Amino acid sequence: MKRSPALSWISIGVALASAVGIYFLPNFSLWFLIVLIANILLAVFCGLPRRSPRNDGGCDSVIASGAKQSSVLIVCRLLVGALFIFSSFTKGVDPLGTKYKMLDYLSVYGMIWLNDVAMILAVLMILAEFLVGICLITNVFPRMAVLGATLLMLFFTTTTLFDALYDLVPDCGCFGSAVKMSNWQTFYKNLVIDAVLIPLILNNKQLKNCLTWRGQFVIGCVYALAFLGFEIYNYRHLPVIDFMNWKVGKQLNTESEEPMRIYLKYRNKATGETQEYLSPNYPWNDSVWMSQWEFVEQRAEGGANYLGFSALDEFGDDVTDMILNTENLFMFTSHDLTKVTEKEWDKIRNITDAAEKHGFTVVWTVADTPELVEQLREEHSSLNEVYYGDALEIKTIVRFNPGLVWLDNGLVKDKWSAIDFPQGERLQKLFER
Numbered sequence: 190m191k192r193s194p195a196l197s198w199i200s201i202g203v204a205l206a207s208a209v210g211i212y213f214l215p216n217f218s219l220w221f222l223i224v225l226i227a228n229i230l231l232a233v234f235c236g237l238p239r240r241s242p243r244n245d246g247g248c249d250s251v252i253a254s255g256a257k258q259s260s261v262l263i264v265c266r267l268l269v270g271a272l273f274i275f276s277s278f279t280k281g282v283d284p285l286g287t288k289y290k291m292l293d294y295l296s297v298y299g300m301i302w303l304n305d306v307a308m309i310l311a312v313l314m315i316l317a318e319f320l321v322g323i324c325l326i327t328n329v330f331p332r333m334a335v336l337g338a339t340l341l342m343l344f345f346t347t348t349t350l351f352d353a354l355y356d357l358v359p360d361c362g363c364f365g366s367a368v369k370m371s372n373w374q375t376f377y378k379n380l381v382i383d384a385v386l387i388p389l390i391l392n393n394k395q396l397k398n399c400l401t402w403r404g405q406f407v408i409g410c411v412y413a414l415a416f417l418g419f420e421i422y423n424y425r426h427l428p429v430i431d432f433m434n435w436k437v438g439k440q441l442n443t444e445s446e447e448p449m450r451i452y453l454k455y456r457n458k459a460t461g462e463t464q465e466y467l468s469p470n471y472p473w474n475d476s477v478w479m480s481q482w483e484f485v486e487q488r489a490e491g492g493a494n495y496l497g498f499s500a501l502d503e504f505g506d507d508v509t510d511m512i513l514n515t516e517n518l519f520m521f522t523s524h525d526l527t528k529v530t531e532k533e534w535d536k537i538r539n540i541t542d543a544a545e546k547h548g549f550t551v552v553w554t555v556a557d558t559p560e561l562v563e564q565l566r567e568e569h570s571s572l573n574e575v576y577y578g579d580a581l582e583i584k585t586i587v588r589f590n591p592g593l594v595w596l597d598n599g600l601v602k603d604k605w606s607a608i609d610f611p612q613g614e615r616l617q618k619l620f621e622r
Contacts, residue, residue: 197235197261197388201268203228204384211378215371217353225380232387258395265388266325266396269338272382273322279365280315281420282428285588287311289581290362294348296483297357312420317341319416320409325389329405329412331396335389342383349376359486366432366585425608427588434498435586435594435601442513442599451499453579455482469501474577476558484581498586500554500576508576513599517549523591524556524580526565526572529607533591534569536610540593541571547620556580595619 207225214221258266280287288311295303303310321341324334345363352358352372361375370378389396398405423429431437451468458481468487472478499509512520521537523529529537541551553575555562566572586594589606596602603619605611611619 194259194261196231200228200232200235200384200388201261201264203231204381207377207381211370211374211381214377215374217373221377222380225377225384228384229380229387232384233391235388258397259392261388262392262395265385266328266331268385269382269389270322270325270334273318273338273341274326275322276364277315277319277322277416279367279432280311280362281319281416282423282430283365283432283588284308284311284315284420284424285584286365287315287362289584290358290360293358308424312417312424315420316413316417320413323412323416324409327408328396328398329400329408331398332393335386335393335396338386339390342379342386346376346379346383349379352376425606427604427606427609433585435604437601437603439601440599441596441601442510451487453487454485456485457482468499468579469505469507474505474559476560479558484579487579487581498578498582500578502576503559512552512554512576512596515550515596516598518596519544519549519551520586520594520596521551521553521591522555522583522587522594523553524583525590526555526557526561529591533607533610534571536607536612537591538569538571539612540610540616541573543616543620549620550574552576554578554583554586556583 203224207221207228210221285308288308291307291311291314292304295301295307317337318341321334321337324330325338349361349363349372352361353376356372359372360369361372363370363375363378400408434441452465453468453471454463454465455471456463463485464482499507500512502508512518519540544551551571551574553572554577555575556578559577562572562575586592587604587606589608591607592604593607593610594601594604602622
């Protein structure tokens with residue numbers, strides 16, 4: 190006896206409603222978890238949707254018209270595909286951010302031996318997500334796309350379950366910096382996707398394409414090369430769409446009656462012990478302590494506009510307000526000065542000299558120790574006014590190392606990666622703006 194597709198539509202409806210409900214449930218909710226698991230079981234129970242009577246030898250065009258695949262399958266395929274494309278775009282627009290998040294996971298799972306290839310792993314993971322999504326949307330290699338989605342969701346669901354239970358990594362970065370979710374929300378989200386993916390898994394044989402294997406392969410290669418180029422561009426330059434606080438055009442120094450209090454949580458690498466500190470009251474300038482403890486997360490209390498950033502001078506005094514209330518300030522950023530190349534130092538020297546001639550203030554915000562800064566000053570005179578901040582906070586200002594931000598009384602007028610540092614005529618035109 191054939192099952193009515195009504196149950197499948199109910200399962201899809203519950204999944205979509207649950208996706209909205211996730212927004213209101215950042216913490217563990219037993220009843221909501223029961224609903225999500227029950228919906229997965231319902232999707233499994235529905236089994237194979239009712240098939241068209243003459244579907245054995247048919248196939249679909251590149252964009253399925255629905256003539257051969259059931260409407261339930263088409264909706265599931267488009268929903269899962271769209272989700273994977275959105276997820277890959279928000280990460281692909283900021284591949285360095287995904288790398289930093291991957292380093293967090295490698296650290297907590299004791300796989301730091303993969304740190305050197307974290308960037309490659311991040312790029313490949315994002316590319317895999319995009320290919321799964323675009324192939325599902327356009328019905329290219331649909332069976333392989335479903336297999337890829339299944340493997341990815343098994344990995345994501347398992348990883349986020351451990352995150353939710355043990356709080357291993359705050360915010361998995363599933364949607365890059367575009368959408369912030371708690372660990373439980375991320376796990377719920379993956380259960381919703383699993384429920385919509387199950388009909389595609391159970392009906393894999395109905396997913397067909399009229400094109401030859403070679404034709405689909407060519408289309409797939411075009412997809413892969415195009416998105417890989419997109420990732421490389423965002424890696425070498427800056428995100429084409431900036432989802433972070435320090436995006437160009439944002440006014441940072443909004444007024445607030447209540448002072449901002451920033452709390453930083455660190456974990457001991459050896460014992461797993463965690464400690465929370467009120468910034469800047471933590472041993473940020475103790476190189477031994479910093480080598481033994483790793484940053485976990487930060488939270489803020491008070492204030493109207495939390496930037497996730499604070500800068501200290503060499504005496505430990507907070508200079509954040511000074512940075513955000515100075516006219517025409519160039520701030521170079523670096524989370525690791527040892528990785529700045531000689532070619533980049535030359536560019537920095539040119540910018541510093543030209544900026545000072547035009548009355549600009551030039552400062553640095555770095556995550557290195559004062560001792561290292563003193564050593565580098567002997568070789569690089571442009572490393573003059575230096576302030577100190579947390580490496581994670583600095584990475585949110587400019588992803589590239591080193592980077593440059595142009596601030597004007599707290600307004601982000603422009604920013605550049607080292608590859609795009611303005612030189613020559615471009616630099617002169619900048620001062621005329």
